[in-house]
Structure formats: C-alpha cells, structure tokens
Amino acid sequence: MTGSVAILGAGTAGAGWAARFALMGWSVRVFDPDPGAAARVASVLDNARRALPGLSDRRLPPEGDVVHAATISQAVSGADWIQESVPERLDLKRTLYQKVQEHAADDAIIASSTAGFTPTALYGQGARRCQIVVAHPFNPVYLLPLVELVMAEDAPGWALDRAEQVLRGIGMMPLPVRREIDGHIADRLMEAVWREALWLVHDGVATTAEIDEAVRMGVGLNWAQMGPFESALLSGGAAGVDQVVSRIVPGLDLPRTHLTEMPEATEALARIVADQAGAQAGGRPLEELERIRDRNLVAVLRALKWAGWGAGAHLRDVDALLENGAAEIAGPIRSVARTVPLDWVDHNGHMTEARYMQVFSDATDRVVELMGCDAAYIAGGASFFTVESHIRHLAEAKPGAALHVESLCLAAEGRKLHLFHRLFAEGREVATAEALLVHVSLETRQAAEPGAELARRMAEIARAHAALPRPAGVGRSVGQKPL
Amino acid sequence: MTGSVAILGAGTAGAGWAARFALMGWSVRVFDPDPGAAARVASVLDNARRALPGLSDRRLPPEGDVVHAATISQAVSGADWIQESVPERLDLKRTLYQKVQEHAADDAIIASSTAGFTPTALYGQGARRCQIVVAHPFNPVYLLPLVELVMAEDAPGWALDRAEQVLRGIGMMPLPVRREIDGHIADRLMEAVWREALWLVHDGVATTAEIDEAVRMGVGLNWAQMGPFESALLSGGAAGVDQVVSRIVPGLDLPRTHLTEMPEATEALARIVADQAGAQAGGRPLEELERIRDRNLVAVLRALKWAGWGAGAHLRDVDALLENGAAEIAGPIRSVARTVPLDWVDHNGHMTEARYMQVFSDATDRVVELMGCDAAYIAGGASFFTVESHIRHLAEAKPGAALHVESLCLAAEGRKLHLFHRLFAEGREVATAEALLVHVSLETRQAAEPGAELARRMAEIARAHAALPRPAGVGRSVGQKPL
Numbered sequence: 001m002t003g004s005v006a007i008l009g010a011g012t013a014g015a016g017w018a019a020r021f022a023l024m025g026w027s028v029r030v031f032d033p034d035p036g037a038a039a040r041v042a043s044v045l046d047n048a049r050r051a052l053p054g055l056s057d058r059r060l061p062p063e064g065d066v067v068h069a070a071t072i073s074q075a076v077s078g079a080d081w082i083q084e085s086v087p088e089r090l091d092l093k094r095t096l097y098q099k100v101q102e103h104a105a106d107d108a109i110i111a112s113s114t115a116g117f118t119p120t121a122l123y124g125q126g127a128r129r130c131q132i133v134v135a136h137p138f139n140p141v142y143l144l145p146l147v148e149l150v151m152a153e154d155a156p157g158w159a160l161d162r163a164e165q166v167l168r169g170i171g172m173m174p175l176p177v178r179r180e181i182d183g184h185i186a187d188r189l190m191e192a193v194w195r196e197a198l199w200l201v202h203d204g205v206a207t208t209a210e211i212d213e214a215v216r217m218g219v220g221l222n223w224a225q226m227g228p229f230e231s232a233l234l235s236g237g238a239a240g241v242d243q244v245v246s247r248i249v250p251g252l253d254l255p256r257t258h259l260t261e262m263p264e265a266t267e268a269l270a271r272i273v274a275d276q277a278g279a280q281a282g283g284r285p286l287e288e289l290e291r292i293r294d295r296n297l298v299a300v301l302r303a304l305k306w307a308g309w310g311a312g313a314h315l316r317d318v319d320a321l322l323e324n325g326a327a328e329i330a331g332p333i334r335s336v337a338r339t340v341p342l343d344w345v346d347h348n349g350h351m352t353e354a355r356y357m358q359v360f361s362d363a364t365d366r367v368v369e370l371m372g373c374d375a376a377y378i379a380g381g382a383s384f385f386t387v388e389s390h391i392r393h394l395a396e397a398k399p400g401a402a403l404h405v406e407s408l409c410l411a412a413e414g415r416k417l418h419l420f421h422r423l424f425a426e427g428r429e430v431a432t433a434e435a436l437l438v439h440v441s442l443e444t445r446q447a448a449e450p451g452a453e454l455a456r457r458m459a460e461i462a463r464a465h466a467a468l469p470r471p472a473g474v475g476r477s478v479g480q481k482p483l
Numbered sequence: 484m485t486g487s488v489a490i491l492g493a494g495t496a497g498a499g500w501a502a503r504f505a506l507m508g509w510s511v512r513v514f515d516p517d518p519g520a521a522a523r524v525a526s527v528l529d530n531a532r533r534a535l536p537g538l539s540d541r542r543l544p545p546e547g548d549v550v551h552a553a554t555i556s557q558a559v560s561g562a563d564w565i566q567e568s569v570p571e572r573l574d575l576k577r578t579l580y581q582k583v584q585e586h587a588a589d590d591a592i593i594a595s596s597t598a599g600f601t602p603t604a605l606y607g608q609g610a611r612r613c614q615i616v617v618a619h620p621f622n623p624v625y626l627l628p629l630v631e632l633v634m635a636e637d638a639p640g641w642a643l644d645r646a647e648q649v650l651r652g653i654g655m656m657p658l659p660v661r662r663e664i665d666g667h668i669a670d671r672l673m674e675a676v677w678r679e680a681l682w683l684v685h686d687g688v689a690t691t692a693e694i695d696e697a698v699r700m701g702v703g704l705n706w707a708q709m710g711p712f713e714s715a716l717l718s719g720g721a722a723g724v725d726q727v728v729s730r731i732v733p734g735l736d737l738p739r740t741h742l743t744e745m746p747e748a749t750e751a752l753a754r755i756v757a758d759q760a761g762a763q764a765g766g767r768p769l770e771e772l773e774r775i776r777d778r779n780l781v782a783v784l785r786a787l788k789w790a791g792w793g794a795g796a797h798l799r800d801v802d803a804l805l806e807n808g809a810a811e812i813a814g815p816i817r818s819v820a821r822t823v824p825l826d827w828v829d830h831n832g833h834m835t836e837a838r839y840m841q842v843f844s845d846a847t848d849r850v851v852e853l854m855g856c857d858a859a860y861i862a863g864g865a866s867f868f869t870v871e872s873h874i875r876h877l878a879e880a881k882p883g884a885a886l887h888v889e890s891l892c893l894a895a896e897g898r899k900l901h902l903f904h905r906l907f908a909e910g911r912e913v914a915t916a917e918a919l920l921v922h923v924s925l926e927t928r929q930a931a932e933p934g935a936e937l938a939r940r941m942a943e944i945a946r947a948h949a950a951l952p953r954p955a956g957v958g959r960s961v962g963q964k965p966l
Contacts, residue, residue: 012718043770047773047774047777049883050774050777050825050882050883051777051778051780051781051825053822053824053883054781054785054821054822054823054824054825054826054827054882054883055781055784055785055788055798055824056798056801056802056805056821056822057802057821057845058802058805058806058807058820058821059805059806059820059821059822059885059887060805060822061805061806138701138702138705139705139714139717139718140717140773140776140777140780143777143780143781143784144700144701144704144705144780144794145700145701145794145797145798146696146697146700146701146702148697168801168804169804171798171801173696173700173794173797175693175696175697175700177688177689177693178687178688178689178693179686179687179688181686181688185683185688185689185693185694185697186697186698186701186702188679188683189676189679189680189694189697189698189702190702190711191679192675192676192678192679193672193675193676193711194711195675196671196672196674196675197672197711197712198728198746198752198756199746200668200671201752201755201756201759202746202752202755203662203664203746204661204662205660205661205662205664205668206660206661206668207759207762207763208712208713208756208759208760208763209712209759209762209763210658210660210661210668211668211672211710211711211712212709212710212711212712212713212763213629213656213658213710214629214631214658214668214669214672214710215669215672215706215710215711216706216707216708216709216710217627217628217629217656217658218621218627218628218629218669219621219629219669219672219673219706220703220706220707220708220710221627221707222621222622222627223698223699223702223703223706223707224699224703224704224706224707224783224787224793224794225699225703225787225790225792225793225794226695226699226793227694227695227696227697227698227699227703228673228676228677228680228694228695228698229680229691229692229694229695230691230695231622234622234623235495235622245681263681263682263685269681269684269685272684272685273681273684273691276684276690276691276692277691279690279692280690280691280692280695287526290530290623291530291533292790292792293623294530294533294534294623294626295534295790296786296787296790296792296793297534297623297626297627298534298537298538298626299786299787299789299790300707300783300786300787301538301626302537302538302786303779303782303783303785303786303826304707304708304779304782304783305538306782306826307708307775307778307779307782307826309708309775309779310707310708310709310779311627311628311656311707311708314628314656315538315539315628315654318538318539318651318654319539319540319541321651321652322539322541322542322543322544323541323542323544324541337541337542338537338539338540338541338542339536339537339539339542339543340537341536341537341538342533342534342537343537343786343789343790344537347858347861347866348861348866348868348925349925352841352844353840353841353843353844353869353872354837354838354840354841354844355837356840357836357837357839357840358835358836358837360836361835361836361837362540375830378830378831383830383831385831385876385879386836386874386876387875387876388873388874388875388876388959388961388962389836389873389874389961390871390872390873390874390960390961391869391871391872391873391874392870392871393868393869393870393871396868396928399533399537400532400533400536400537402542404542418961418962434961435961436961436962442831442832445879475960475961475962476871476960477873477958477959477960477963478871478872478873478901478917478918478919478958479871479901479919479958480960
C-alpha cells in the first residue's frame with residue numbers, strides 16, 4: 001500500500017520521514033519555510049538511497065516523487081498521512097494542527113514526531129482530536145524500525161489500525177504505547193542515560209568518548225538484539241525469570257548516583273516482572289536463549305568487524321595479535337587458517353556456499369598479499385579482479401570446524417594469475433577452487449601490467465610451484481565425469 | 484602471551500572468564516565450593532567454544548586446560564592472574580583476598596569482577612593493596628569485549644600496564660576508569676535505565692517485552708556501534724558538536740519521571756561536552772560520520788536479519804510484504820530481484836566475490852523452491868546440496884545497483900539438477916554461474932531420490948527450458964579460451 005504523505009518540518013526527523021516514505025513508494029510533499037530545507041531533504045534522501053534498499057532481499061517499489069510545497073494547504077490537501085516534525089513547542093504544534101485541519105481530509109491521519117508530548121496535550125482545544133496521533137521515530141528514521149505509536153484512550157479503533165498499517169507498509173515497527181505519558185517509553189530510558197552520563201562528564205569521572213566506549217563495547221551489543229530485561233534474564237545463570245528483579249534491584253537505591261528514587265521492590269512488582277519476562281521468553285529454556293543470544297552477538301560483532309568500527313575495529317586488533325602462519329611459499333601456501341563462525345551456516349546446517357567463496361577469496365587475498373599486492377599496493381591504485389572460478393564441493397564443513405587452505409599458483413603470465421585452492425575442515429579436504437585473476441588499474445577498471453616487484457614475485461612463486469604435482473580437479477568444467 | 488589464571492567463584496561471570504581465558508590459551512584453575520560449579524563451567528565453556536573462535540579470522544592458540552581446584556591455595560599458587568567473581572559482599576571479598584594473598588605470588592594481579600565497589604573499598608585493611616584491581620566484565624564474558632579497569636590513584640604503573648596487556652591478550656577491550664566511583668561507568672548507565680524501566684513496569688505504562696522492543700528496535704542499534712554521545716551528535720543535523728548539550732538537556736529536568744535531578748546546564752558543561760565530542764569525532768565531518776553510521780547500521784541489521792531475531796526478524800516480515808516477482812517458469816526464471824547492500828562491498832569498491840555466490844545461491848534456492856523444495860520440504864528431511872559451480876565475472880556491480888538473476892534449468896535427471904544463472908546489474912550482464920546440485924537426505928547426508936511431486940516439477944521445468952537457447956559460458960572450464 002502506498003499513498004500520498006505531507007511532511008511538515010524537514011529537520012533531521014522530517015527529512016528522514018520524507019526519505020523513508022519516498023523509497024517505499026509514497027508520493028511526498030514537504031513543507032518547511034526554512035531556505036535550507038530542500039538541500040537537507042536532498043542530502044538525507046541520498047543517504048537513504050545508499051542504505052535502505054539493500055536492507056531488503058527483494059526489490060523496493062518504484063521511488064515516489066518528493067516535491068516541496070509552498071504552503072501548508074498545498075502540502076496537506078489530499079494527503080493520506082501528515083507527519084509533523086516541527087520543534088518541540090506545544091503552542092507551535094497546536095497552531096499548526098488548526099491550519100492543517102482546515103485543508104486536510106477528515107480521515108487523514110495527522111501524526112506528530114514529538115518525543116515528549118502526549119496526544120491529549122497536542123489536541124488542546126482543537127477539533128477532530130481522533131485524527132491526531134503520536135508517531136515518534138528514531139534517528140536515522142530511514143533505517144531504524146522503531147516508531148512509538150501513542151493515541152488517547154478515546155481514539156477510535158480505525159485510527160490505530162490505519163496507523164499501524166501505514167507504518168508497517170513503510171517498513172517500520174510500530175510499538176503501540178498503552179498509556180499516554182510524557183516521553184513515551186524510549187525517551188524516558190534514553191533521558192535516564194543522558195542524566196547519568198552528564199553527571200559523569202560534569203564530575204570528571206569519564207569523557208564522552210569513554211562513556212560511548214562503555215556502551216558500545218558492552219551493553220549496547222546486548223541491547224541491539226535483546227533489550228535490557230531479556231539480557232538481564234540471561235546474566236543470572238540458571239536462576240530464571242523469578243530472579244530478574246532481585247538481581248537488578250540491589251544497587252539501584254544505593255547512593256551511588258544523584259538519582260536513586262526507586263519503586264519499592266515489593267513481591268508484587270517482582271511477580272509482575274517475572275510473569276512478563278517469562279511470557280517474553282515464550283517457553284524457550286534459558287539454555288536455548290543463551291545460544292540465540294550468542295549467535296546474534298557473533299553475527300553483530302562480525303558485521304561490525306566487516307565495517308571496522310567500534311567493537312569490530314577492536315576485533316581486527318585482536319586478530320593482529322594472533323599468529324598468521326608462516327609465509328612459506330615454496331610448497332603449497334597455507335593461506336587461511338580459521339574456524340567456521342556461527343553466522344556462516346545455512347538452513348542445511350553446514351557452511352553456506354557463499355562462505356566457501358569467502359574463504360577462497362580470503363585465500364586469494366593472502367596469496368597476492370604475499371606476492372606484494374598488499375593494502376599499500378592497492379591504495380596505490382591497482383589490484384587483482386577475479387575473472388572466473390570453479391568450486392568443487394567434496395564434503396561438508398560444520399560450524400566450529402577448524403579450516404585451512406593450501407594454495408597453489410598454477411600460472412602467472414603478464415596480467416594473468418591462475419590459482420588453485422584446496423580447503424580442509426578438520427584436516428579433511430571439503431572443497432577446491434580454481435580461480436583466474438587479472439591485474440587491473442583501479443582507475444580505468446581495465447587489465448593493466450603489474451608493478452615490477454609484484455611481477456617478479458608472481459613469477460618467482462609460479463616457478464617454485466611449477467614443480468609441485470597438479471591436484472585433482474584442475475581444469476574441470478561443471479558436470480564433467482570424474483577422473 | 485598466555486599464562487596461568489585462577490578463577491575464584493564460578494557463577495555466570497566467573498565461568499565466562501574461565502571460558503575466555505581457556506580459549507585464548509591460558510591454563511585455568513577454578514575454585515568454587517558450590518557442587519554445581521563444575522557443570523556450570525562445562526556448560527559455559529561449551530557455549531564459548533561454539534561462539535568465540537569464529538569471531539577471529541585467524542586460528543586461536545591451542546585451548547588451555549581447565550581444572551577444578553579443591554582449595555584456594557591450590558587455585559592461586561603460581562597463578563599470574565587471579566579473577567575474583569564471588570557475590571557482591573565486601574566482607575566476603577576482603578576475607579577472600581587475605582586468604583589469596585597468603586598463597587599467591589607477590590606480583591600476581593588480583594582482579595575483582597565487582598560491578599559496584601571501588602578498589603579502595605576492596606582493599607580494606609589488606610596488605611599489598613597495589614596488586615588488587617577492579618576488572619569488571621559484561622555478560623557473556625566470552626563474547627563482549629568491554630572490561631572496566633579501575634585502580635586506586637596510588638596504584639603503580641606496572642600494575643596498569645600488566646593488567647591491560649593480559650586483558651588485551653585474551654581479546655578484551657580494557658577501559659581504564661579515570662576515577663574510582665561506585666558502579667564505575669557502565670553500571671551507572673545501566674542502573675539508570677533499570678530504575679526508569681522498573682518505574683514504567685510498576686506504573687503499568689509498559690511491559691518488559693515492550694521496553695525491550697523500545698530499545699532493540701531503535702536506540703540499541705545505535706548504541707551497539709556509536710554510543711549515546713556520538714549518536715546524539717548525528718541526530719541534530721548540521722548543528723554540530725557545540726549543540727550536543729543544548730539538544731540533550733531540554734526535557735531532562737521536566738517532571739516526566741521520578742528521576743530528574745540534573746547537573747546545571749552551564750556554559751562550562753556545554754563546552755566540556757562539545758570539546759570532548761569534537762575530539763571523539765577525530766576531525767571527521769558530520770556527513771562522513773553519518774555515512775559510517777548508516778554502513779554500520781546496515782551491516783548490523785542485516786546480521787540480525789540472518790539471525791532472524793529482533794530488528795532482523797522484523798526486516799524479514801517487511802520483505803514478506805514486498806512483491807517477490809511472478810513465478811513464471813516457461814522462460815528463464817526471474818529468481819532474484821534486489822539491490823546490492825552496503826555491506827556487500829570489498830576493498831576494490833565493488834560487490835565482493837562471496838556475495839556473487841550468495842546471489843547465485845539465493846537464485847538456486849528460489850528455483851528449487853518453485854520446484855517444490857521449500858521450507859516445509861526441507862523440514863521433512865531432504866534438500867539439495869551444491870556439488871560444483873563455475874562463476875564467470877563479466878563486469879562489476881556497485882553498491883546500490885539493482886540486481887536481477889535469470890535462471891535456466893539445463894537438466895534434471897534423477898538426483899541431479901543442473902542450473903545456469905545470469906546475473907544482471909542495472910540491466911547489464913555482470914556474471915554467470917553454472918551449478919550442479921544433488922538431491923540429498925539430510926539424515927544420511929547422502930544423495931537420495933527426490934520426492935515424487937518434486938521430481939515431477941523438476942522434469943516439467945527442465946522440459947520447458949530444453950527448448951530455450953543455451954547461453955554463452957555453459958560447460959566452460961577456468962582459463963579456457965573465449966568462444
């Protein structure tokens with residue numbers, strides 16, 4: 001389902017909404033009198049185009065138009081959804097809604113991005129209160145799924161249904177908030193962190209960078225996938241849901257901080273938390289949740305390692321401390337030695353095809369690095385591209401298996417490099433890959449002669465390997481009868 | 484560097500320490516009089532073996548022994564590092580340290596896992612205070628890098644150096660805390676969230692599950708990679724570091740919550756935060772940080788999508804709402820239609836080899852799904868394994884490019900299925916893959932006849948495709964001259 005949306009106010013949040021709606025196929029009209037608004041929307045839309053479509057394994061609908069409206073009435077006339085993201089001033093918002101309601105359809109939803117005000121506060125004395133809801137997003141709006149959806153108690157059912165449908169249709173995860181409170185849910189939690197974090201900075205206990213590290217190297221990784229309660233459930237060993245509150249509470253009312261007022265830790269509160277946390281676990285034993293948590297963490301940590309950021313940058317540093325094997329090039333080169341990670345496994349319970357290719361690609365990277373095509377060489381504007389490869393699967397590799405690759409240089413002639421990799425899991429040959437690479441200029445993206453030192457090393461290794469026996473599988477085509 | 488470590492107290496934290504030290508090659512002696520301790524350590528070690536080694540792209544050192552010591556003296560004699568993780572009672576810890584110091588080497592480091600006490604509180608009247616430090620880890624200890632390292636002001640330099648070296652050597656990220664305070668840094672922030680979260684549950688505003696969703700679908704994803712301050716810096720558009728405090732502070736002292744005592748938002752505090760946040764950004768323009776954030780988020784979200792958990796489970800639901808193309812099988816089958824995500828790109832600036840294989844593997848999955856080998860069929864205990872494949876790279880695919888695959892069934896005979904995929908980026912053919920698959924029993928892991936309905940559909944599609952022209956590249960071996 002797509003439609004027409006009016007974006008009122010194009011700051012970071014408004015521009016993010018515009019980008020998400022447009023990329024999910026809605027036609028977008030933006031109203032913001034700020035002369036910088038158009039450039040801001042264009043820039044956020046660029047960022048969103050770069051990041052959002054690839055999140056999906058399917059094609060997104062054709063992108064909707066984004067036009068800038070000269071007036072509020074132009075923006076909201078005929079719109080199905082009106083998203084207000086103007087500054088957090090109640091008088092400003094109320095005046096705007098009056099204007100909007102003069103021109104908008106009676107059944108259009110007017111959603112406010114407010115982080116703090118309740119729908120009842122937003123209504124004021126306005127007409128048609130039931131069309132005004134809170135839909136509070138999180139930055140960047142085009143990537144984070146959460147939107148807090150708040151309605152007054154007397155809001156009609158159709159408004160909630162429509163709002164949920166629209167928000168899910170643009171890829172968001174609406175969280176209906178069961179009671180109107182200032183700050184909804186997420187901002188209350190975030191503000192709690194802010195207060196404590198500012199005290200730490202104020203008191204000279206930690207810098208902003210240290211506080212960020214204390215979050216993203218630890219609890220942030222848990223909270224990206226399980227949230228505070230489920231994480232706490234798993235930090236207490238076998239004690240289980242009944243113990244969640246008793247594990248959390250000690251310390252909370254100690255005078256460690258300026259902020260210690262606590263709800264009384266009655267048995268009734270402990271019971272509520274235990275029941276809710278138990279329902280949340282959905283009958284899964286703690287041992288299973290632990291394994292799920294670990295699989296999630298491995299996947300998230302390895303994603304950050306690919307990005308080279310935060311905990312992932314740290315993991316790269318850790319690797320640098322580990323032995324990378326001897327660079328013995330006379331025999332077959334031991335180009336990879338590693339373990340099959342948890343996130344390399346598919347629905348068949350073994351290492352997935354794409355990860356075989358990743359291991360072979362890592363093996364190729366290591367061989368050409370030993371030849372002199374290292375990070376510095378590549379930064380100089382040349383590299384190898386794979387032209388062709390042939391994979392044979394001989395047996396399965398299971399998660400946790402120790403892998404190694406033995407690589408052979410079959411030939412190195414001019415721009416061409418011909419390699420053969422044998423992959424072993426726990427010492428057993430599980431796959432081979434034959435690869436033809438060509439040396440390219442990264443500027444022209446065309447084949448180019450390798451640098452002199454690289455050419456010399458390529459020839460040297462090819463000569464050394466020419467004397468070695470050719471393994472089974474070299475030169476095969478798919479489906480050819482076995483030797 | 485490895486060595487010998489004593490683990491005193493084997494609850495969740497202690498067992499996690501034991502597992503991390505052992506997997507990083509240390510020999511481990513555990514002391515915990517609880518009769519359940521040995522089973523707990525074995526279980527945590529199993530979890531750690533499953534998850535930790537794969538985080539690295541290199542081989543970990545040989546695993547160290549884990550033995551259970553009958554007495555404290557047996558555990559600590561000759562140990563280089565003594566990790567205390569007994570319950571959070573000061574008297575208990577102090578008594579333990581006295582006993583430890585009778586038997587431990589004078590230069591062994593005694594590290595406490597305490598979440599709350601300062602080193603000075605831990606020393607009490609004990610001797611050799613300088614060997615007692617706080618090394619506070621986060622659960623699961625074998626995966627999360629953060630360890631808060633706290634020392635008293637008069638601790639000698641060698642102790643800090645040694646502690647950092649040991650902790651980095653087992654893959655952790657020690658964060659030296661510049662001042663002793665109860666609760667260090669991370670627990671203060673976590674406890675702030677706990678207090679507010681318990682009020683929300685207590686007041687009936689949200690359930691534990693809703694609070695977890697409010698975190699892991701939004702801010703938790705930011706905090707897994709950037710932390711609160713850097714995330715806030717990017718939520719204000721172009722305003723920059725000078726505006727961080729003025730963007731955070733409004734709302735923090737509103738009576739939204741029971742907890743509102745705030746440090747006064749003086750210009751001096753604003754200056755400190757601005758300077759620190761600026762230093763943290765390290766000269767990177769905000770636009771660059773935004774792109775880094777988005778790349779991180781795409782990688783993390785796609786990792787969670789692989790895991791099918793949290794925001795990743797949500798993304799799978801979003802995909803299910805999108806068109807998956809018509810299942811027209813008479814011509815070449817349009818088996819994939821998607822966009823190249825940000826996390827599929829390598830150092831050469833184009834889609835990496837492994838991701839070509841992933842697209843082709845997805846294409847194969849879609850073709851066999853259309854033949855009847857869908858999730859339900861696979862759950863019944865049979866599937867296809869790839870035996871052999873041949874990839875030709877014809878041109879590059881850039882991030883953001885629209886991809887589609889046209890798949891041809893070259894043959895389907897008994898257990899064998901022979902496919903040919905052509906991959907197009909923005910309409911241009913960039914690669915082909917020829918694949919030979921065999922139908923297997925997931926129980927025996929051996930070739931097996933497909934089910935009758937699957938065999939019928941395989942034959943039907945093979946017949947329909949037999950009439951279609953064979954594309955260039957079928958039957959090639961690596962390095963064969965072009966046609």
